[in-house]
Amino acid sequence: MKKVYDALNNIEAHLALHQLQQAGIHAYIEGEHLLGGMGELPAIGSICIMVNDQDEAEANEVINNWDNIEIN
Template structure:
């Protein structure tokens, strides 16, 4: 298993887990149980996505593409340019 990404928060972690699962990558979220200890634990580095060694490169590429995604023209509100409408 390789730790491939440190999400900023639990919401981002869950979104990435779902995205990876939809692409056939079995990922595990390390540190999920530690989130309740924020305030007592350091705020950074608690969460980490891990995958099997043979899927690590593919998962890293998927996450990089996800982070580089831009809204499609017409999918963003006039009052918030650059924001996706979900």
């Protein structure tokens, strides 16, 4: 499995996951359930999106396209 995205929070993780699923890429969120135990420690970097090794390049393309969308 390869990490393709570090999310700032659960919402961002699920948005990224949905984009990958819409593109037909099997992915999952890792670290989502650790947030409750973080306490006052920063949670950045603890939630990430994982994909199969063979899907890494396509997943990176999907994530980059999604992450660069300008909202007016």
